[in-house]
Amino acid sequence: MQTLEQLKNGELKGAVSLKLAEGLSHFPQAIFELADTLEMLDLSDNALSELPADFGRLKKLKILFCSENLFTALPEVLADCPILDIVGFKSNRIETVSAKALNPNIRWLILTNNRVTTLPAQIGNCTRMQKLMLAGNRLKELPAELQNCRNLSLLRISANQLSELPRWLLSMPKLSWLAFSGNLFNIKPQIATMNSIDHLELEWGHQLGEGASGIISKARWRSNDEDKEVAVKIFKGAVTSDGLPEDEMLCYIASGNHYGLVKLLGKISAHPEGKQGLVMELIPERFFNLGNPPSFASCTRDVFNEGMILSAQQVIKIASTITSLAAQLHSHGVMHGDLYAHNTLIDEEGNTLFGDFGASGFYDRSDIELADALERIEVSAYGHLLDDLLSLCKEADTDQTLLKLATLRDRCVAPLVSNRPRFQDLVAAQV
Incomplete structure (x- = not known):
């Protein structure tokens, strides 16, 4: 990560990529000094609420990330960048997505975890779109014009307020990765009761990994019947780019036993912070x-x-x-x-x-x-x-x-x- 001071001092002249996270409340004008070379700009984790009217001066910009900021509308100036390819505004306060803000060149758009209620019909003009991330918003319907995006391959619409899954979506020629849980049309089936494992029966070890939905740790499960090393996933509880952790957990449980799945041993009870979690067999180190x-x-x-x-x-x-x-x-x-x-x-x-x-x-x-x-x-x-x-x-x-x-x-x-x-x-x- 670079600093604003470096930028202002001219130390970043000719930079192709720039990442600034310093609690910025205004777009640094010094960024325009890189207009002839800048291809990727990451202004995530700041306090920005708008981009300058002349943002289109960044003619070579291909990738823009402004996640974890204070935007309430997707900036219309995005349309002024001729080769903008990837746009990410995850976890802002965006309620409005205007037609002009949808640069038709965009191939990958991330609006996860905002407050978007509607999308304009002009999203159908984004014919290069391959990846569209809309989980965790307030969408009640999808514009039918989205079906004009014939290159769309991955779509995330989980955790919205959709009353139905549009039937036209089911015939899109390249759609391959679709997430839709946590909407009004979703009905969760009855899930078989799982073995309950008291949190106190687990002796926690080191962290094995962390994903968007939770943290996986190594643990020893000690009870009257068991004394073995296991893996434990504790869910964070917040909406992710894909959907809701609760749906992840229930689908895993409902999937049943299979030699291609890591075996589930039980569901955690009595977690001191009230969090949900699963206990699984430990994956052998050879994998x-x-x-x-x-x-x-x-x-x-x-x-x-x-x-x-x-x-x-x-x-x-x-x-x-x-x-x-x-x-x-x-x-x-x-x-x-x-x-x-x-x-x-x-x-x-x-x-x-x-x-x-x-x-x-x-x-x-x-x-x-x-x-x-x-x-x-x-x-x-x-x-x-x-x-x-x-x-x-x-x-x-x-x-x-x-x-x-x-x-x-x-x-x-x-x-x-x-x-x-x-x-x-x-x-x-x-x-």
Whole structure:
């Protein structure tokens, strides 16, 4: 992170990227000194409420982040930046999104955790849009014009006030990752009672990781019946970019047991701060992340460590596990919403564990049209995962089983949603 003093002193001349977080209440005019070079500007974690009228002077700006500020409206001056590609205004106080504020060049828009009640029809002019993050707002409907955004691949509309899921959404040709829980149309099914584990039975160890929805720690579970090392996830309780932690927890519980899931041992009770949490089996240390989250450039597609190579055996085993698990989830009316390599752990033999239910939600299996379309949207995400797996394998063009998987991949991402197979079809088709 740079400083305002460095900027004013000319020490950042020629900078391509700039990040300032100093409690700023006004846009620093010195930023315009970088107008000839600046491509990424991050002004998150300040106290800004507006951008200057001449903001468009930043003609080379591609990425703008203004999260955790005090904006009440998405600035209309965003339209004056000709090549603006990614815009993030997460966790502000935005109520108004005007038509002019929607730069038609935008490919990735983040408005998570604001107060937006309506979106203008002109959002349909953003035909480059691939990723749209709207969770945690007050939307009562989506403009039908959004269906003109034919490149839209990832959509987050969880934790809003939508009374129905628009049917036109179900036929969008590239939509693959959809999160919709926490709306008025959502009905949570009855969840089987879980084993209750008293907080006092857990001896806490070191933190293993932290995500948007919670913190995972190592712990020892000591009770009359158990004395074992476990992993514990304590949910933060706040809305995330994907949705509500409560929905994540309930969907995970409802998913049932599967060899591709980390086994749930119980639900925490009597937490001293009243927080919710889950106790899970500890993942063996031999497992590692298959992929990394999308980059700014890849937008909706995962990226992988340089030099990563998978064997044909690994690819087949991973693909088979994910297919079987996804079929089980949808048989329980659970949409995962985030079927990605970065949510997948593997070992050297291709054994696979899939997780992160942060974007998951329940849907009504008795609504045949809805259920069929939602499953085939998730099948598209699986198709992209297959594409990633095959791209990492040197045998993809010669191994007969992998050639068969390539054919399945193409069927999974068919533009016409109804032409895609269901997960049970994929289970039957794979060896």
